[in-house]
Amino acid sequence: MRVVEKSQLMSATEIDRTIQRLAHEIVEKTGGTTNLALIGIRRRGVPLAQRIAQAMRGIDGVDVPVGTLDITLYRDDLSMVAEQPVVQSSEITFGVDDKDLILVDDVLYTGRTIRAAMNGLFDLGRPRRVRLCVLIDRGHRELPIESTFIGRSVQTSDMEIIEVRLNEVDREERVMLVERVP
Amino acid sequence: MLGIEPLTAEQITFLLDQAKPLQQIQLHPLKKLATLRGKSAALAFFEPSTRTRISFATAAARMGADTMNLQAEASSLRKGESLLDTVRTLDAMKPDCIVMRHSSSGAPHFVAERIEIPVINAGDGTHEHPTQALLDALTIRDRRETLAGLNVTILGDVQHSRVARSNIQLLGKFGCRFTLCGPAMWLPRELECLAPPGSSIRRVARIEEALEGADVVLVLRVQQERHNEPALALDEYVLLYQLTPERLRRARPDALVLHPGPMVRGLEIDPAVADGPQSCVLEQVTNGLAVRMALLLVLMLGAPGDAKDAMKGFSDAAD
DSSP states (O other), rough: OOOEEEEEEOOOOHHHHHHHHHHHHHHHHHTTTTTEEEEEEEEEEEEEHHHHHHHHHHSSOOOEEEEEOOOGGGOOOGGOSOOOOOOOBBBBSSOOTOEEEEEEEESSSSSSHHHHHHHHHHOOOOOOOEEEEEEOOOOOOOOOOOEEEEEEEOOOOOTTEEEEEEHHHHHHHHHEEEEEEE | OOOOOOOHHHHHHHHHHHHHHHGGGGGSSSSOOOTTTTOOEEEEEOOOOOOOHHHHHHHHHHHHHEEEEGGGSSSGGTTOOHHHHHHHHHHOOOOOOOEESSTTTTTOOOOOHTTSSSSSEEEEEETTTTHHHHHHHHHHHHHHOOOTTTEEESSOOOOTTTHHHHHHHHHTTTOOOEEEEEGGGOGGGGGGGOOTTEEEEEEEEEEHHHHTTSSSEEOOOOOGOOOSSSSHOOOOOOOOOOOOOOHTTSTTTEEEEEESSSSBBBBTTTTHHHHHHBBOHHHHHHHHHHHHHHHHHHOOSSSTTTTHHGGGGGGGGTO
């Protein structure tokens, strides 16, 4: 199985612009940032959440708390994965009780990651509200989960993969549509 | 997982890294994960144990696994059944792993060669107690960042101590230097051969000298049940080998004091040390949960049959 690049969906500038827009949308729809907190899902949701928080500081002048969630322990396919799963730390230093939470991830696909993330969150307490923010929604849901804040919706086939590359993780900055070819 | 000896430093580091995020679970309001839901661990304790058994049972419960409990006092061993028959009976109830403690060194190895599922050694005779060494290492690493090159002083009955043996194996792989101190008959010269390559063991008679410059002090319990005759009177032991605040001052000011429990205050350790700021005794207990959760996760995940592949190097000398 080879993987070929089909097209670039976002450049570095477009990613930045999208993050600015998402930050504005969240502040606008929430009516401010009071009680708001962002939770980045490992790995690429983490830098995205941090960048959104930074953008919000520009809008509201307020530091919105950012946490990190590792969902390995909550996945429903652990016994199916080939390699030994590696658990990493979640770092959520604030109480989630009664918080208005935004889960942040790079790509929304089957919805299973988000299901796992919500299970993880509810082990920590009882948030007042949980919404989802993703850079790319590529469709093909297997669970009744939708995102409130979407950077861009992309029509994809099963054979296609969305590759989000972020400086903090990948040392490059772009979003690509690639295809698996047999 | 029969012992620390066959593991590499990389495998040990992997296990400790896996235990690290699981420490947080003990602080969650909701402590029960579903990660190992539907899996079960048989706890076969052929030797009395309270803390290790409770720790494994709690670790399994927090990972979402069920446990099957066998206790020697109530078991059919009393009725004459052999160890192998008892274990095969347990195995026929289809657990995903067996956690086993036995008073004979090597008993878990004997069992592991005869059944398919992973066996976790929860202490075998005077041989190894690998999860205790892992939780000690996690405790030290939390306070010291690294395990490399530490000066470790072990006080007491090293000869009969599986905790000491597993700790020497584990910390020795990271190049720690060991100083053993206790009554001479508990410190035979052969102990010096236990040091893994890159580490060293010396035996010292006077506790004051043994503690000089120590980074970690591991205090052992006087295991009166393993001695045919006492090495010396208990009041003499207190006088010569008890870890007191004055003696501890010989060690580095930030030296850590570890004890595997159960602790006998006023015998091997002065209460002022046991409750002092350098004591890690309760952290050790909490870290025991994280280490055992990590081990159960690593050993029990994977479809039936894949378990051995998934754990690769963690499966033991038996393969």
